[in-house]
Amino acid sequence: MIGVLAVAIYVLSLALAAWAFVEFFRHREPTRPLFQGLGAVGVLVLVQVVALAVGLARGNGPEAGGEIVTLIGYMLTALLLPPAGAVLARMEPTRWGSLLIGSAAVIVPVLILRLGQIWNG
DSSP states (O other): OOHHHHHHHHHHHHHHHHHHHHHHHTTOOOOHHHHHHHHHHHHHHHHHHHHHHHHHHTTOSOOSHHHHHHHHHHHHHHHHHHHHHHHHHHHOOSHHHHHHHHHHHHHHHHHHHHHHHHHHO
16 A cells, blocks of 8 residues: 555545535536546556555455455445546536535545555554
8 A cells, every 4th residue: 555645545535525515516517627636536546556456466465355355345446436426427417417526536535545444454
């Protein structure tokens, strides 16, 4: 687990969520910068997940079999959530699309935090 990258994901993702929620409360549809922010969060998550997968392949990480399965589930969810949020927001080009982006951006740091907890035991 790359600690600095996790902190960057927390900060960027929560800032994006705040921005998206402000846009939602102002009754504005998601704009290109919101989608680009979600894309940046997705790229950071991808780097973190690849680092975790490489570490797992080298024998690092949790020892128990059930924790490995849980870790992989969290990795897949964290990896797929930003693109899913973007697709759903594109399908809903109203203020609710901004809420979808904000919701995805709030969930990602929780997933990354949980990945760190599982990884470190």
